[in-house]
Amino acid sequence: MDAIVAVYADWGIGDGGTQPVVLKADRAHFRELTKGAAVIVGRRTLGDFPGGKPLKGRDNLVVTRQDIEIPGARVVHSTEEALAAAAEYERCLVIGGASIYRQFFPHINRVFITKIDLTPHSDSFFPNLDEDPAWVCTESGPWLEEDGLRYQFCTYERV
Numbered sequence: 001m002d003a004i005v006a007v008y009a010d011w012g013i014g015d016g017g018t019q020p021v022v023l024k025a026d027r028a029h030f031r032e033l034t035k036g037a038a039v040i041v042g043r044r045t046l047g048d049f050p051g052g053k054p055l056k057g058r059d060n061l062v063v064t065r066q067d068i069e070i071p072g073a074r075v076v077h078s079t080e081e082a083l084a085a086a087a088e089y090e091r092c093l094v095i096g097g098a099s100i101y102r103q104f105f106p107h108i109n110r111v112f113i114t115k116i117d118l119t120p121h122s123d124s125f126f127p128n129l130d131e132d133p134a135w136v137c138t139e140s141g142p143w144l145e146e147d148g149l150r151y152q153f154c155t156y157e158r159v
């Protein structure tokens with residue numbers, strides 16, 4: 001399974017339930033890579049989407065322990081249930097947040113990472129794959145710039 005994440009220079013990914021710095025180019029990249037696919041998303045991260053609504057054009061598998069219905073999404077209550085549901089789709093990406101990346105990590109073999117060259121305060125982190133010998137960076141694009149901020153699209157794969 002694949003995952004997609006934007007990390008700051010310290011591999012931070014969010015603070016207070018949201019992303020402190022978001023790039024338009026990264027949003028577009030995310031849309032492009034996830035369109036038409038299923039996405040596994042934690043209920044907290046869903047709450048940070050515009051209007052707290054599922055993403056259009058993707059099959060949203062929302063992970064929650066609550067007995068709730070979410071219009072436009074398929075609700076699952078455990079990692080096992082999410083993995084079983086994901087198997088029904090041709091493509092499925094884990095899209096966060098931190099607790100979801102952590103719990104699905106053993107099932108993830110490829111990660112699309114946007115590296116943002118800035119270190120705002122984060123309370124949520126993605127594992128630092130540069131320090132993990134089980135992972136290798138197989139693609140790293142050129143450093144690009146948006147509003148004076150440097151960013152880079154990379155792909156990491158499990159060795």
Ligand SMILES: NC(=O)c1ccc[n+]([C@@H]2O[C@H](COP(=O)([O-])OP(=O)(O)OC[C@H]3O[C@@H](n4cnc5c(N)ncnc54)[C@H](OP(=O)(O)O)[C@@H]3O)[C@@H](O)[C@H]2O)c1
Pocket residue numbers: 004005006007012013014015016017018019041042043044045046048063064065066076077078079095096097098099100101103124
């Ligand atoms: N930089 C990026 O690319 C990126 C991407 C996504 C998110 N983020 C950031 O990540 C942060 C959010 O991460 P988070 O860890 O706080 O929240 P999260 O992973 O998005 O969601 C946590 C919620 O998921 C549900 N959940 C988790 N594990 C479960 C399990 N095993 N079974 C059933 N339900 C389960 C629970 O929902 P209930 O409470 O409803 O039971 C839990 O409260 C935010 O700062 C966000 O901006 C960053």
